[in-house]
Amino acid sequence: xxxxxxxxxxxxxxxxxxxxxxxxxxxxxxxxxxxxxxxxxxxxxxxxxxxxxxxxxxxxxxxxxxxxxxxxxxxxxxxxxxxxxxxxxxxxxxxxxxxxxxxxxxxxxxxxxxxxxxxxxxxxx
Numbered sequence: 025x026x027x028x029x030x031x032x033x034x035x036x037x038x039x040x041x042x043x044x045x046x047x048x049x050x051x052x053x054x055x056x057x058x059x060x061x062x063x064x065x066x067x068x069x070x071x072x073x074x075x076x077x078x079x080x081x082x083x084x085x086x087x088x089x090x091x092x093x094x095x096x097x098x099x100x101x102x103x104x105x106x107x108x109x110x111x112x113x114x115x116x117x118x119x120x121x122x123x124x125x126x127x128x129x130x131x132x133x134x135x136x137x138x139x140x141x142x143x144x145x146x147x148x149x
Contacts, residue, residue, distance in 0.1 A: 115144035
């Protein structure tokens, strides 16, 4: 009897792992449109982040400000921040318009001016 329970427990765990590793394809994230947009050489992407000290500090300080706000979702904490020549692009998904406004407000505050921040944030549906 004990062997049967052990066997069933192992079988259940194996089945659970198989389901967890093969999620329903209908629920898979689809970033096709975003990936196509980011292939455009004129679009700022993380690999185009300037290595200039001022740009790195600008990105760092915006990231620090966003991360300090614990009311923001994980999506908002993970937006991309790309600084080039004192201009910042913020992109990626957030959960609501309020989060989008909060993230942009933090970027503007650190950058010093709204005209130095480009908003490319999308709100998840």
